[in-house]
Amino acid sequence: DAGVIQSPRHEVTEMGQEVTLRCKPISGHDYLFWYRQTMMRGLELLIYFNNNVPIDDSGMPEDRFSAKMPNASFSTLKIQPSEPRDSAVYFCASSRRGQGAYEQYFGPGTRLTVT
Amino acid sequence: SQKIEQNSEALNIQEGKTATLTCNYTNYSPAYLQWYRQDPGRGPVFLLLIRENEKEKRKERLKVTFDTTLKQSLFHITASQPADSATYLCALDGTGRRALTFGSGTRLQVQP
Numbered sequence: 686d687a688g689v690i691q692s693p694r695h696e697v698t699e700m701g702q703e704v705t706l707r708c709k710p711i712s713g714h715d716y717l718f719w720y721r722q723t724m725m726r727g728l729e730l731l732i733y734f735n736n737n738v739p740i741d742d743s744g745m746p747e748d749r750f751s752a753k754m755p756n757a758s759f760s761t762l763k764i765q766p767s768e769p770r771d772s773a774v775y776f777c778a779s780s781r782r783g784q785g786a787y788e789q790y791f792g793p794g795t796r797l798t799v800t
Numbered sequence: 801s802q803k804i805e806q807n808s809e810a811l812n813i814q815e816g817k818t819a820t821l822t823c824n825y826t827n828y829s830p831a832y833l834q835w836y837r838q839d840p841g842r843g844p845v846f847l848l849l850i851r852e853n854e855k856e857k858r859k860e861r862l863k864v865t866f867d868t869t870l871k872q873s874l875f876h877i878t879a880s881q882p883a884d885s886a887t888y889l890c891a892l893d894g895t896g897r898r899a900l901t902f903g904s905g906t907r908l909q910v911q912p
Contacts, residue, residue, distance in 0.1 A: 689843075716898055718899075718900075727902060727903070727904040727905070728844070728889065728902040728905075729902075730894075730899055730900065730901065733898065733899060735898070740898070741899055776843050776844075778843070780898070787832060787834070787849060787893070787897075787898065788834065788846040788849055789844075789846060789900065790846065791843030791844050791845070792843055793842060793843055794842070794843050
């Protein structure tokens with residue numbers, strides 16, 4: 686399996702622009718997670734989905750952030766409008782369903798820089 | 801408030817020694833605890849999961865202990881190698897069971 690795929694790997698944009706990050710989870714995984722990692726705040730859960738349905742979005746920082754999962758093999762995280770404080774590495778992760786299958790498999794991340 | 805604490809200072813050890821990393825938590829009642837490894841520029845990689853009713857778990861040179869009374873987990877790497885140098889993160893399940901909260905990580909440096 687190719688693992689979790691994220692694109693783009695790097696994104697540089699100007700403040701106020703819209704940013705869309707993409708994720709393809711591992712085939713057969715029912716859970717998808719979006720995280721943000723910064724030096725100051727570490728790795729934070731933003732939102733997660735089960736069977737394409739958002740379960741918990743309490744970590745989404747503001748209304749500027751939105752996430753969708755239109756099907757089992759694709760998810761997007763959108764920031765509109767972007768701000769310099771959104772600069773971070775954004776990770777997508779997936780995990781299987783089933784009792785005890787709690788480990789998460791992370792993608793390589795998207796490094797976002799907002800100038 | 802809920803808190804997960806890992807030693808923010810880097811741990812430097814000599815090759816062949818045992819590395820021990822600590823994860824302390826407060827105001828959590830986790831059903832399980834996980835350890836991940838993260839290399840620079842990469843996503844975290846799952847290493848081990850230990851459940852609340854397990855005291856110890858082993859995988860090759862790795863050993864994890866979980867003391868729910870002390871609210872602490874210890875992560876050991878025996879016969880450490882320079883290739884073990886990385887940041888190690890502990891993570892606890894949240895109220896949603898699937899949701900994880902991560903500690904800030906401890907950087908391990910194994911000197912040859």
